[in-house]
Amino acid sequence: MPRKAVTLHRLREMHASGEKIAMLTAYDASFARLADAAGVDCLLVGDSVGMVVQGQSSTVPVTLAQMVYHTECVARGNKTAWIVGDLPFGSFHQSTAQAVASATALMQAGAHMVKLEGGGWTTEIVRALVERGIPVCAHLGLTPQSVHALGGYRIQGKTDAQADTLKRDAQALADAGASLLVLELVPAPLADALTELLPIPTIGIGASVNCGGQVLVLHDMLGVTRGKLPRFVRNFMIDAGDVSQAITNFVDAVKKRQFPIPGEHTY
Numbered sequence: 001m002p003r004k005a006v007t008l009h010r011l012r013e014m015h016a017s018g019e020k021i022a023m024l025t026a027y028d029a030s031f032a033r034l035a036d037a038a039g040v041d042c043l044l045v046g047d048s049v050g051m052v053v054q055g056q057s058s059t060v061p062v063t064l065a066q067m068v069y070h071t072e073c074v075a076r077g078n079k080t081a082w083i084v085g086d087l088p089f090g091s092f093h094q095s096t097a098q099a100v101a102s103a104t105a106l107m108q109a110g111a112h113m114v115k116l117e118g119g120g121w122t123t124e125i126v127r128a129l130v131e132r133g134i135p136v137c138a139h140l141g142l143t144p145q146s147v148h149a150l151g152g153y154r155i156q157g158k159t160d161a162q163a164d165t166l167k168r169d170a171q172a173l174a175d176a177g178a179s180l181l182v183l184e185l186v187p188a189p190l191a192d193a194l195t196e197l198l199p200i201p202t203i204g205i206g207a208s209v210n211c212g213g214q215v216l217v218l219h220d221m222l223g224v225t226r227g228k229l230p231r232f233v234r235n236f237m238i239d240a241g242d243v244s245q246a247i248t249n250f251v252d253a254v255k256k257r258q259f260p261i262p263g264e265h266t267y
């Protein structure tokens with residue numbers, strides 16, 4: 001039986017019933033088609049495209065026009081997955097009006113939801129987008145667009161004060177109407193506390209197996225990315241015969257809570 005289209009309502013049902021949400025990045029039609037057919041719930045057209053496709057050293061140079069292009073490509077390949085379009089650096093920082101215009105461009109390119117990185121200062125932006133019918137995924141913890149301000153790709157929320165700020169920001173973003181929250185590179189006990197606290201699903205990457213779902217960058221989990229990878233990455237290609245099987249195994253591992261392995265892929 002072909003799967004029905006994943007909707008926001010379906011994601012909420014999954015969360016309510018305890019079913020984990022499997023999210024994977026995609027940047028083009030071919031991989032979007034494979035990931036959708038393999039049962040990935042959410043395709044994230046991430047600004048990680050800057051690093052894994054364009055060869056940039058961070059996501060900062062990625063433009064809105066590039067994100068629109070990649071969102072269109074993914075939308076053409078996808079049939080049923082929920083598409084999340086990432087708002088790139090500088091596309092929502094100036095004003096709420098700028099954020100609404102940028103999010104509109106991604107939605108018209110085929111996204112079903114937009115994702116934006118940042119804490120308390122993004123709360124009003126989230127509220128404005130949601131009021132205008134644009135579903136929002138927030139992103140806290142390590143926010144790669146701020147890598148230069150954060151001093152590198154480091155674990156966030158290690159001190160009590162940082163953890164309190166994260167809790168306050170997460171609650172404010174959920175109250176403003178965010179429907180999902182990506183938690184990147186936060187200690188597992190803090191990810192668990194945030195997951196308990198919030199009414200919306202948390203999607204972990206280097207966070208905790210108890211998050212409402214998990215996300216990985218496609219090129220990382222297929223073993224394409226070179227160099228030293230963060231410990232939260234698992235190469236699903238090693239035990240798979242082909243890309244489709246690797247993605248199926250990822251979905252399976254997320255649903256069965258076999259990925260991430262506490263202590264091995266988490267902090």
Ligand code: KIV
Nearest residue numbers: 025046047048182215
């Ligand atoms: O751009 C991206 O791929 C992301 C994930 C790391 C969550 O934001």
